[in-house]
Amino acid sequence: MHKLTIDLVSDVVCPWCVIGYFRLNQALSRLPHIEATLRWHPYELNPRLAAGGENLREHLAKKYGTSVEASQQARNTLTELGKEVGFEFHFFDQMRIYNTRKAHQLLLWANQQDKQLPLKLALWRAYFQQGKAIDEDEVLLEVAETVGLERTACQQILNDESWAKTVANTEQQWLQASIHAVPTLIIEQKYLISGAQTSDILFDVLQQLTAKTEHGH
Incomplete structure (x- = not known):
């Protein structure tokens, strides 16, 4: 049994952090010889946001220049990706970010x-x-x-x-x-993976790391 510590830097309102975690979970489920300890760490996408938050669409338009069409497309994409990993996103027009x-x-x-x-x-x-x-x-x-x-x-x-x-x-x-973006994974305090990588990529990385350990590298 290989023990690994995986640090996850994420925000609660980051949908890609959700996708990233469930993809990691999928990868780990295919590697039964790895016993992973997950440690969550804070990252605030909007530390200066006032109480009550802001309308999510308006917030994205103001912060990134995201159009309504692009926002809807992103929501559709995230909803589909969520289904693939077993998490249902329920986006709605008046949704707020906090x-x-x-x-x-x-x-x-x-x-x-x-x-x-x-x-x-x-x-x-x-x-x-x-x-x-x-x-x-x-x-x-x-x-x-x-x-x-x-x-x-x-x-x-x-x-x-x-x-x-x-x-x-x-x-x-x-x-x-x-680290200026989330999700970010740090494996064994050495190997950094940025963004919500596919479960196949995460599987390959984890497999390579344990193979290295086995051969004493």
């Missing part, structure tokens, strides 16, 4: 409770499938409770400025490591 600082606070803390992956998946479902406002404490608390996290403890984390600083400091470390 500040994710507090969501990342909970995710960092949830790692200590062995609930990081369940919480990440639950947050993706809340945002991409139910259109929930994931910058609101009440929404975050409800989602956290669904994965067995204690509400009062979660509220303390959301209110604790030191956790917000930890998120910001962690993000700064990744920026200093020249």
Whole structure:
């Protein structure tokens, strides 16, 4: 059994991060000799976004110059890719994009409770499938409770400025490591994979890495 640590730098409102994770999962399912430990790290696409967020289409038009047609095409593509990996995206006209600082606070803390992956998946479902406002404490608390996290403890984390600083400091470390896009995977703290690569590419990379280890390289 080969043990690998895979660090995933991602944002909760990044659809390609969803695709990237499920593709990684597909690759790992074809490599039963690999035991992977996944560690999630924060990245905020919009750290200055105000409470209540912005209409997603308007936000993309303002930030990237994305037309309505291009936005719709991207949504169609993501919906199809989601189906391929078993995740349903429910995009809609009034969908909003939100500040994710507090969501990342909970995710960092949830790692200590062995609930990081369940919480990440639950947050993706809340945002991409139910259109929930994931910058609101009440929404975050409800989602956290669904994965067995204690509400009062979660509220303390959301209110604790030191956790917000930890998120910001962690993000700064990744920026200093020249990571400026998500998703980004780092395997064994050495091998960096940027973007949502296909499961076949991830399979090949992981297979090559374990073969190298076997031959002592």
